[in-house]
Amino acid sequence: MEKPILKIENLSHRYSGTNWAIRDINMEIDRNGILGLLGSNGAGKSTTMNIICGVLNQTEGNVYINGIDIREKPELAKQEIGFLPQTLPLYTDLTVDEYLTYCAELRLMEKGKIKPALEEAKERCGIAHFSTRLIKNLSGGYRQRVGVAQAIIHKPRLVILDEPTNGLDPNQIIEVRALIKEIAKEHAVVFSSHILSEVQVLCKEIMMIEQGRIVFADTMDAFNNYVEPHSVLLWMENPPVEAELLQIQGIDKVEFLTERQIRLWFNGEQNITEKLIVMSIEKGWRLREISLDKTALDEIFKQLSTKITL
Numbered sequence: 001m002e003k004p005i006l007k008i009e010n011l012s013h014r015y016s017g018t019n020w021a022i023r024d025i026n027m028e029i030d031r032n033g034i035l036g037l038l039g040s041n042g043a044g045k046s047t048t049m050n051i052i053c054g055v056l057n058q059t060e061g062n063v064y065i066n067g068i069d070i071r072e073k074p075e076l077a078k079q080e081i082g083f084l085p086q087t088l089p090l091y092t093d094l095t096v097d098e099y100l101t102y103c104a105e106l107r108l109m110e111k112g113k114i115k116p117a118l119e120e121a122k123e124r125c126g127i128a129h130f131s132t133r134l135i136k137n138l139s140g141g142y143r144q145r146v147g148v149a150q151a152i153i154h155k156p157r158l159v160i161l162d163e164p165t166n167g168l169d170p171n172q173i174i175e176v177r178a179l180i181k182e183i184a185k186e187h188a189v190v191f192s193s194h195i196l197s198e199v200q201v202l203c204k205e206i207m208m209i210e211q212g213r214i215v216f217a218d219t220m221d222a223f224n225n226y227v228e229p230h231s232v233l234l235w236m237e238n239p240p241v242e243a244e245l246l247q248i249q250g251i252d253k254v255e256f257l258t259e260r261q262i263r264l265w266f267n268g269e270q271n272i273t274e275k276l277i278v279m280s281i282e283k284g285w286r287l288r289e290i291s292l293d294k295t296a297l298d299e300i301f302k303q304l305s306t307k308i309t310l
């Protein structure tokens with residue numbers, strides 16, 4: 001049977017003299033696609049990624065890339081890893097071609113294979129027209145693309161991207177996200193973010209890390225079900241009485257916040273907003289505002305964090 005692309009067993013790390021930065025992380029990836037590592041600042045994303053990529057030595061646990069222990073055979077394992085760290089590892093006085101050639105050499109690629117690999121990586125990252133441009137003269141978005149190109153130039157099975165859209169403007173973010181999707185067709189990609197919506201649009205699998213521990217690991221669909229909104233906020237000029245609202249199928253609880261502002265708690269009812277809008281028109285409730293009360297990310301983290309066993 002083929003070895004998993006990435007296997008992490010009971011990974012823990014403690015920076016000297018501090019508390020555990022990550023604790024008992026387990027993870028396995030055996031196919032291409034995107035896994036989103038979601039966590040707030042300081043949750044432990046970079047620590048985990050740096051260890052996977054052999055940049056940092058773990059305190060406890062094991063990391064295998066294609067079955068190879070990264071600590072025992074780092075050079076071999078690193079041939080199957082592409083890494084874009086949080087701070088771009090760019091030499092800004094080099095041209096794009098010079099820099100990517102240098103990266104390919106660092107990855108111990110065979111001389112004869114470097115040129116075609118360089119052209120392919122540039123093509124895939126949309127930077128072929130900047131081959132001779134000094135990196136310092138590129139925009140942030142294009143620098144990020146060069147960063148991605150250096151991560152895939154040696155065609156690794158695993159590509160690790162640490163907050164790749166951080167610091168980019170909205171257009172650049174869209175472009176880099178599209179690039180990540182493209183890359184994931186041919187590589188297993190792990191990318192980190194502290195933005196839930198970003199992970200939601202990009203990933204099929206999500207792993208949430210909080211205070212160094214995995215608090216949720218499943219498909220994006222399972223996650224979305226988990227955080228389904230359960231309440232809806234309404235502002236009506238002429239609201240009905242509580243009893244009338246409770247008769248609506250799917251409504252469990254009614255809370256009058258003010259005379260005209262009401263929170264309705266519902267259960268499993270998919271089209272609740274549409275239903276309420278139609279009823280308001282029929283019954284003359286004079287609905288002014290309606291919004292689904294999606295649980296804030298902080299709240300989700302808090303809920304999930306209480307589920308972990310320390």
Ligand SMILES: Nc1ncnc2c1ncn2[C@@H]1O[C@H](COP(=O)(O)OP(=O)(O)OP(=O)(O)O)[C@@H](O)[C@H]1O
Nearest residue numbers: 015018021039040041042043044045046047048194
């Ligand atoms: N070199 C270091 N020395 C000591 N503590 C560190 C070091 N690097 C990180 N930490 C601590 O380890 C914990 C995890 O940090 P890490 O950088 O992995 O989190 P992160 O999820 O990547 O956050 P961010 O998005 O802010 O980078 C934090 O408490 C951080 O303060």
